[in-house]
Amino acid sequence: MTVNELARAAGVDPGKVRYYARRGLLPARREPGNGYRSFETTALARLRFIAGGRALGFSLKELGRSLAQADAGRSPCPQVRALLDERIAAVAAQRRALEREEARLDAIVAQWAAVPDGVPDEQRLCPLIEVARNA
Helix, strand or coil, X not given: CCHHXXXXXXXXXXXXXXXXXXXXXXXXXXXXXXXXXXXXXXXXXXXXXXXXXXXXXXXXXXXXXXXXXXXXXXXXXXXHHHHHHHHHHHHHXXXXXXXXXXXXXXXXXXXXXXXXXXXXXXXCCCHHHHXXXXX
C-alpha cells in the first residue's frame, strides 16, 4: 500500500502516515524504482491502533511501547488498560486544578465588587489588578 492508500483506508491525513513512519511506528520499505514508501497490509491495523490511541490522549511514546508488546507477540491490552487508568487520573487531577483556579477567580470577582473603577494615574492603571495580585 502507498502512503495515500493507507491514509485513505484508515481515514487519516497522509502527513500523519509519513510522520508515524519516520517515528518508526509504521514499518515501511522504500520502493527501489521511485523511492516511495510502501506498507504491508498489517500497517492498516497499526495505523488504526495509533489513531485510536491518539484519540484517547495517549502519546506516541506510549503507543510505541504498546506496539512493541504486539510485535513481541504479547497482548498490548494490559498496557493499554493501564494507560487509560493513568489518563483518567491525569484528567481528574486537571479537573481538580481547574476547580481550584475557578474558585480563586470567583473569590477575586467577589473582592472586585467592593473596588470602584479607577482612573489611571502615575501610580496605577487599574486597581482591580492590584487587588487580584495581592489575593
